[in-house]
Amino acid sequence: xxxxxxxxxxxxxGVTTWGGSVxxxxxxxACAMYDIISDIQFVDxxxxxxxxxxxxxxxxxxxxxxSELLYYFHVxxxxxxxxxxxxxxxxxxVSLVAGENIDSKRHSLKREVKAVTYHNLKITKKGNRFQTxxxxxx
Amino acid sequence: xxxxxxxxxxxxxxxxxxxPKSYMKGMRVDGIVYASDKLIDSIKIDNALQQxxxxxxxxxxxxxxxxxxxxxxxxxxxxxxxxxxxxxAGGVISPxxxxxxxxxxxxxxxxxxxxxDIKGKLKDLICGLYHNVPAGVGSKGDIKVTxxxxxxxxxxxxxxxxxxxxxVESDICHTExxxxxxxxxxxAVSERAYERxxxxxxxxxxxxxxxxxxxxxxIYDEKAASVFGLSKGQITVMIHSGSRGFGYQICDDYARKxxxxxxxxxxxxxxxxxxxxxxxxxxGKLYFGAMKCxxxxxxxxxxxxxxxxxxxxxxxFRQGFQALxxxxxxxxxxxxxxxxxxxxxxxxxxxxxxxKGATRAFGPxxxxxxxxxxxxxxxxxIPGDMGTHSYLMLGTGKAMDETFGTTCHGAGRALSxxxxxxxxxxxxxxxxxxxxxxxxxxxxxxxxxxxxxGAYKDIDDVVGAVDGAGISKKVCRMRPLGxxxx
Numbered sequence: 001x002x003x004x005x006x007x008x009x010x011x012x013x014g015v016t017t018w019g020g021s022v023x024x025x026x027x028x029x030a031c032a033m034y035d036i037i038s039d040i041q042f043v044d045x046x047x048x049x050x051x052x053x054x055x056x057x058x059x060x061x062x063x064x065x066x067s068e069l070l071y072y073f074h075v076x077x078x079x080x081x082x083x084x085x086x087x088x089x090x091x092x093x094v095s096l097v098a099g100e101n102i103d104s105k106r107h108s109l110k111r112e113v114k115a116v117t118y119h120n121l122k123i124t125k126k127g128n129r130f131q132t133x134x135x136x137x138x
Numbered sequence: 139x140x141x142x143x144x145x146x147x148x149x150x151x152x153x154x155x156x157x158p159k160s161y162m163k164g165m166r167v168d169g170i171v172y173a174s175d176k177l178i179d180s181i182k183i184d185n186a187l188q189q190x191x192x193x194x195x196x197x198x199x200x201x202x203x204x205x206x207x208x209x210x211x212x213x214x215x216x217x218x219x220x221x222x223x224x225x226x227a228g229g230v231i232s233p234x235x236x237x238x239x240x241x242x243x244x245x246x247x248x249x250x251x252x253x254x255d256i257k258g259k260l261k262d263l264i265c266g267l268y269h270n271v272p273a274g275v276g277s278k279g280d281i282k283v284t285x286x287x288x289x290x291x292x293x294x295x296x297x298x299x300x301x302x303x304x305x306v307e308s309d310i311c312h313t314e315x316x317x318x319x320x321x322x323x324x325x326a327v328s329e330r331a332y333e334r335x336x337x338x339x340x341x342x343x344x345x346x347x348x349x350x351x352x353x354x355x356x357i358y359d360e361k362a363a364s365v366f367g368l369s370k371g372q373i374t375v376m377i378h379s380g381s382r383g384f385g386y387q388i389c390d391d392y393a394r395k396x397x398x399x400x401x402x403x404x405x406x407x408x409x410x411x412x413x414x415x416x417x418x419x420x421x422g423k424l425y426f427g428a429m430k431c432x433x434x435x436x437x438x439x440x441x442x443x444x445x446x447x448x449x450x451x452x453x454x455f456r457q458g459f460q461a462l463x464x465x466x467x468x469x470x471x472x473x474x475x476x477x478x479x480x481x482x483x484x485x486x487x488x489x490x491x492x493x494k495g496a497t498r499a500f501g502p503x504x505x506x507x508x509x510x511x512x513x514x515x516x517x518x519x520i521p522g523d524m525g526t527h528s529y530l531m532l533g534t535g536k537a538m539d540e541t542f543g544t545t546c547h548g549a550g551r552a553l554s555x556x557x558x559x560x561x562x563x564x565x566x567x568x569x570x571x572x573x574x575x576x577x578x579x580x581x582x583x584x585x586x587x588x589x590x591x592g593a594y595k596d597i598d599d600v601v602g603a604v605d606g607a608g609i610s611k612k613v614c615r616m617r618p619l620g621x622x623x624x
Contacts, residue, residue: 006556008557009555012212012213012555013555056398060397060410064394067390074334074383075330110583111344111582111584111585112345112582114238114239114383114386115238115390117214117411118213118214118397118410118411119212119213119409119410119411120213120409135213137213137238137239138345138555
């Protein structure tokens, strides 16, 4: 199922993501970010751990959580492919995520997502689904 | 999501346009855009001019929210935007006004070689550079730096490279701020930034970063060209890179911090990516000290890359780099905030000048310019796309009067990465460049189509606009022969 689409943005790369609940929207956004980096269908959930984040509101919470997840790519040399949310409120999230170390034989790195920006990140509800735009610095 | 700008835009003359401050409540100054008739049409197709208006709302902004002709839609600030705030009148500093890649910048290295000298060796040279300079997603370098040394780099900048034998004295003199801006505060840098910067010194990175071997193909100002020691057909090397993961983390840390302190300072911004704090506040000072660390990291990084470039030439031509005349012409920052002295209406002010995708272009006489260039003005290096040209220009007195001594920084994107990768295939781009005699080597396939020459504005138009407006003057043009992309 398509859970995100790429957006036109002159300088960088944006996505629109959506989900039936805020939880799904968060999970789909994380999948989108890691899918931009490398095809997540080839990422095995070999290592799992908890990732927490906080924020002033849901918009900032999403930005901060995605930034936390990106840390594992930049510093731990990992790709993540599975995201479960154990707890989420307006200001806090506790997630259990899984992935593996980058293996150049199996993983092709498409692009480097360097940062998640605040620009135009606004979670809205349209009908019975939630959606947002996210602009990444690449 | 692409939004065409529909607000007011008044033509002032052939190269200047105004977004009047009456356009939106909260704008403190007008927006001024430098562009020709042709360029303004492409500028209006996205949201960049709205961002010029948003920046005009920053507390303490003076004169104008400026946009250079290579302006395009960024996040928060536009790319190609300039904003100066008066630090003695509540002026703010904004991490978003500098951008993630702090001191992303470019340097130009000359050689005493001419096109005929490298003809049979170009392929070996480009392959050698590709293998010797680590590039691409998350690339890690051969220049090993311990945590303790890392902290020295943050304070000493390019002078660290000098202490390691990766630089000569003239490299330092020919770098903006002599390769190390004073006041860097390593204590203001998070553990994460250290983690991300570790082992990335001397690496090119990915995205729009590159090394290009070029030939001078047109000279516009013989006198200035002779000061730089350049003549037609001469080989130059351009290096474009920044502060790698280190600068990104600093921007991320402080943008987040300042989003949280907006209410403390009673500041409202139309976009969280414009979050800021008063320049003289504790939060402002901490960011400025950390930003300087990233700026110094970037200058040292470009210096280390240049060392690797020199040693590659040495191997291929079996001569030392000094015998090959490989000396640095200049190195300039494209993404930075600086505390600078400027005269406004006859009065001297200390301004925090944010240049995001813009180049300092100080006119003749300023003490910040190296002694050997001071009479002609600061060298300005403008890279074009990988299929056309790059330019060497000079800063002018007019830039001092109008733009806080600032000009454009490159061609500026015309197409989104998505549109570019849909329109151009990797093989087609490589083939088209090959037909022009340009060798391309890139570590990321997506990068080639996203960075296709057609994804950029025409560099000749952009340079023509800043030259026509008088905010910098053309010295010479360089044509690419070989390109390494991250």
